[in-house]
Amino acid sequence: MSFFLNPELWALTVTVSVPLIYASLGGMFSERGGVVNIAMEGMMLMSAFVSVAFAYASHNAWIGLLAGVASGAAMSLLFAWATLKLQADQVVVGMAINLLALGLTGYFLDAFYGYNGTPISTPSLPTWHLNVLSHLPVLGPALAQENVLTYLLIPTLLGAQYALFRTPWGLRLRSMGEKPEAGRSAGLSVLRYRLSGVLLSGILSGIAGAYLSIGVLNSFNVDMTAGRGYIALAAMIFGNWKPKGALMASLIFGFLSAASIQLQGSIIPSDIVLMVPYLLTVVAVAGIVGRTTPPAADGIPYQEESL
Amino acid sequence: MAQLEVVGVSKRFGNLRANDNISFSVRGGEVLAVLGENGAGKSTLMKIVSGFLRPDSGRVAVDGQTIPIGDPQAAIRAGIGMIHQHFMLIPRMTVMENLILGREPRTRLGSIDTRQAKQEVEDLSKRFGLHVDPNSPVESLSVGEQQRVEILKAFYRGAKILILDEPTALLTPQETDRLFGSIREFARQGLSVVFISHKLDEVMKISERVMVVRAGQLVDTVDTGQTDAFSLARMMVGRDVDLGASRTTSGLGNVVLTVDHLESQLSKGQPLLGPISFTLRHGEILGVAGVEGNGQQELAELLAGIRLPSSGTILLDDKRVDSLPIRRRLESDIAYVPADRQGEGLVLDLKIWENFILRDYYRPPFRKGLGIDVKVAKARTQAAVDAFDIRPNNIDLPSRALSGGNQQKLLLAREMSRNPRIMIVSQPTRGLDVGAIEYVHHQLMSLAQTGTAIVLISLELDELMKLSDRIMVLFRGQIQGIVARPEFRRDAIGLWMTGQKGQEVRQ
Numbered sequence: 044m045s046f047f048l049n050p051e052l053w054a055l056t057v058t059v060s061v062p063l064i065y066a067s068l069g070g071m072f073s074e075r076g077g078v079v080n081i082a083m084e085g086m087m088l089m090s091a092f093v094s095v096a097f098a099y100a101s102h103n104a105w106i107g108l109l110a111g112v113a114s115g116a117a118m119s120l121l122f123a124w125a126t127l128k129l130q131a132d133q134v135v136v137g138m139a140i141n142l143l144a145l146g147l148t149g150y151f152l153d154a155f156y157g158y159n160g161t162p163i164s165t166p167s168l169p170t171w172h173l174n175v176l177s178h179l180p181v182l183g184p185a186l187a188q189e190n191v192l193t194y195l196l197i198p199t200l201l202g203a204q205y206a207l208f209r210t211p212w213g214l215r216l217r218s219m220g221e222k223p224e225a226g227r228s229a230g231l232s233v234l235r236y237r238l239s240g241v242l243l244s245g246i247l248s249g250i251a252g253a254y255l256s257i258g259v260l261n262s263f264n265v266d267m268t269a270g271r272g273y274i275a276l277a278a279m280i281f282g283n284w285k286p287k288g289a290l291m292a293s294l295i296f297g298f299l300s301a302a303s304i305q306l307q308g309s310i311i312p313s314d315i316v317l318m319v320p321y322l323l324t325v326v327a328v329a330g331i332v333g334r335t336t337p338p339a340a341d342g343i344p345y346q347e348e349s350l
Numbered sequence: 351m352a353q354l355e356v357v358g359v360s361k362r363f364g365n366l367r368a369n370d371n372i373s374f375s376v377r378g379g380e381v382l383a384v385l386g387e388n389g390a391g392k393s394t395l396m397k398i399v400s401g402f403l404r405p406d407s408g409r410v411a412v413d414g415q416t417i418p419i420g421d422p423q424a425a426i427r428a429g430i431g432m433i434h435q436h437f438m439l440i441p442r443m444t445v446m447e448n449l450i451l452g453r454e455p456r457t458r459l460g461s462i463d464t465r466q467a468k469q470e471v472e473d474l475s476k477r478f479g480l481h482v483d484p485n486s487p488v489e490s491l492s493v494g495e496q497q498r499v500e501i502l503k504a505f506y507r508g509a510k511i512l513i514l515d516e517p518t519a520l521l522t523p524q525e526t527d528r529l530f531g532s533i534r535e536f537a538r539q540g541l542s543v544v545f546i547s548h549k550l551d552e553v554m555k556i557s558e559r560v561m562v563v564r565a566g567q568l569v570d571t572v573d574t575g576q577t578d579a580f581s582l583a584r585m586m587v588g589r590d591v592d593l594g595a596s597r598t599t600s601g602l603g604n605v606v607l608t609v610d611h612l613e614s615q616l617s618k619g620q621p622l623l624g625p626i627s628f629t630l631r632h633g634e635i636l637g638v639a640g641v642e643g644n645g646q647q648e649l650a651e652l653l654a655g656i657r658l659p660s661s662g663t664i665l666l667d668d669k670r671v672d673s674l675p676i677r678r679r680l681e682s683d684i685a686y687v688p689a690d691r692q693g694e695g696l697v698l699d700l701k702i703w704e705n706f707i708l709r710d711y712y713r714p715p716f717r718k719g720l721g722i723d724v725k726v727a728k729a730r731t732q733a734a735v736d737a738f739d740i741r742p743n744n745i746d747l748p749s750r751a752l753s754g755g756n757q758q759k760l761l762l763a764r765e766m767s768r769n770p771r772i773m774i775v776s777q778p779t780r781g782l783d784v785g786a787i788e789y790v791h792h793q794l795m796s797l798a799q800t801g802t803a804i805v806l807i808s809l810e811l812d813e814l815m816k817l818s819d820r821i822m823v824l825f826r827g828q829i830q831g832i833v834a835r836p837e838f839r840r841d842a843i844g845l846w847m848t849g850q851k852g853q854e855v856r857q
Contacts, residue, residue, distance in 0.1 A: 205461070209461040209462060210460060210461050210462060211454035211456060211460075211461075211462055214447060214450070214451060214454060214462065215451065215452065217443070218440055218443070218451050221440040221441075221442055221443065222438070222439075222440045222441075224438055225438040225439060225440050225448070225451065226451065226452070227422070228402075228422065228432070228434070228438040229426075229438075229451045229452030229453070229507075230422050230423035230426050230452050231451075231452050336442075339440075339441070339442065
């Protein structure tokens with residue numbers, strides 16, 4: 044099958060998957076702590092815009108990345124304030140934040156850069172060349188020449204796995220997602236641990252957003268995340284709330300997206316291929332292929348001192 | 351010196367005085383029972399002691415040192431360990447993860463030191479004789495084992511004062527005995543134990559002193575050796591209570607219900623119910639005993655038609671009813687009082703009279719043309735509310751306004767007004783106070799007197815032994831044994847509840 048041996052397909056798969064992996068790891072931390080975070084879409088979008096704006100203004104892509112991540116974190120704090128402090132419905136607040144991000148970025152894009160969009164002189168994050176890998180067949184070109192954020196994924200993934208399952212913080216975070224009363228009775232602050240999970244999802248969504256705008260490109264378009272935040276959420280669910288699962292699911296979704304792009308103009312309609320990730324998610328959530336189990340207290344606000 | 355000292359604690363919720371100037375103390379090596387009805391303020395008091403609630407006034411001291419109030423962490427540090435009635439355990443985590451949560455031993459790298467954790471857990475198990483496998487997920491443990499984990503958790507955090515909130519509520523008699531053995535061992539090792547209960551016999555058996563709480567006030571603290579169950583009951587309720595009065599079986603009628611090889615496929619991962627077979631006579635009360643989750647709920651739902659059997663038959667007189675849908679089942683004079691009265695039994699936001707007609711609104715006398723004859727509905731409801739002494743008696747109030755006991759009365763009133771031939775009653779007294787329990791028992795007995803056959807499902811063995819003509823024990827969905835009055839024996843029934851057959855003759 045020459046289709047599968049085409050290095051371009053695999054390079055594209057990696058490009059599409061990277062932001063999904065970051066965001067789905069973020070969603071995993073949030074939900075492991077018991078907070079359903081559909082606001083990652085908005086956090087990514089905000090970061091994508093802020094990264095470009097700061098990268099352009101400072102002529103430094105790294106400053107752009109930092110600012111983007113900070114904006115994602117700020118959005119997550121807003122989300123946390125509404126859902127944790129005020130105990131508002133997590134899905135409703137999440138939607139509101141997504142709409143807010145869409146409106147704000149659209150407005151500022153227009154206000155700052157006008158009709159022409161973001162300037163073409165915006166710097167982007169460096170691409171690293173690991174020539175050792177380029178000799179690998181098929182996958183070589185995909186892996187040897189990647190954005191720095193792609194390589195940063197490896198320590199991020201390992202760190203996520205370690206933090207969640209080997210550290211006291213991870214145990215505590217998971218307890219808040221399973222049964223916050225138990226954590227509270229152990230003298231822990233439910234709010235603080237849930238906040239840490241949400242904040243991590245903001246930071247990781249921020250990286251994902253920056254990757255979209257100053258990683259693979261150096262520009263920002265209206266609604267450029269185009270639902271990737273939701274797909275990342277789906278990948279995280281499909282991956283059963285585990286780092287390895289989130290990685291695999293994101294790669295599968297990324298591959299299918301890449302394949303749909305490659306298939307444009309062929310007999311198989313690309314829209315059908317693009318549909319598969321969503322179908323897979325429905326299948327996974329419905330428990331048809333191997334059951335996925337969400338944290339028991341996922342999405343349920345916690346009230347202190349309830350009688 | 352007193353280990354735990356509570357001085358002048360008061361707490362109000364709106365107009366309710368949950369705790370009114372309560373003081374008490376417990377010495378090291380002592381077991382103090384806190385006796386009171388549901389709603390008397392026992393749980394509020396213990397939540398204050400363990401830092402979960404902030405009192406309006408008063409203080410808590412351990413070994414003479416006043417501890418900060420409203421701070422669970424401070425209470426834990428001071429050595430107060432609270433064992434909640436509903437376990438604070440995370441089912442999907444292992445015993446060890448549950449134990450170390452919040453106080454994890456760390457390696458130099460900051461990760462959890464699993465070896466050290468396991469060692470500490472094993473040492474504690476050994477010291478207090480509480481054996482559990484640290485690597486088992488909590489969800490795979492029995493209730494008694496989970497309770498042991500909960501107690502170990504308190505010890506792991508350095509508890510010297512153990513507060514047990516209604517610890518026997520979900521245990522079999524054997525597990526209760528074992529728990530009592532453990533409690534004596536804790537006291538022997540110098541710990542203080544506060545044992546919260548509304549069960550008189552347990553309080554008499556385990557405590558050195560009893561503190562009685564009623565309506566938020568401390569009634570008295572007495573030495574257990576100097577009192578008896580009768581006077582304790584009077585202190586707890588505020589009047590004389592009829593403790594013993596159990597039924598005598600007399601003059602049962604013909605067989606009205608025949609259950610034959612009834613079987614149900616339950617949801618994934620749970621045992622099947624059945625095949626089970628039994629019969630029920632007019633005027634008979636059949637008690638169904640068992641540890642929670644052994645098929646009682648499924649049996650009730652099969653009989654009521656909420657769940658359809660995968661095989662087997664249910665005969666009402668000579669008519670098969672097993673495949674009838676719920677409404678047809680109810681129309682064949684079967685009544686059902688579900689265990690979850692707030693979820694399944696009543697619609698809390700509907701008015702009292704609306705709840706009263708919920709089963710029969712669509713047929714006479716409540717139906718008028720296409721609508722409901724509100725006048726008749728209200729008149730009937732008012733009559734029932736007065737007859738059952740449901741308070742407040744304003745039938746236009748939402749059922750939410752009723753206390754648990756009055757909600758249960760409303761449910762009973764509704765089901766009994768339908769003149770059922772068979773009544774399925776599940777956990778009718780759970781969470782009720784002594785007065786309401788007495789009332790419900792009285793109603794069920796007089797219903798049986800009029801010839802109604804009753805299937806009574808309860809976790810309270812005392813209740814079953816008091817009311818039933820026969821007791822059937824379910825274990826993992828199977829009938830483990832059926833025994834008829836007067837051959838009820840707690841120990842035998844308890845063994846059946848844990849799946850052991852014992853030497854008893856089965857009927």
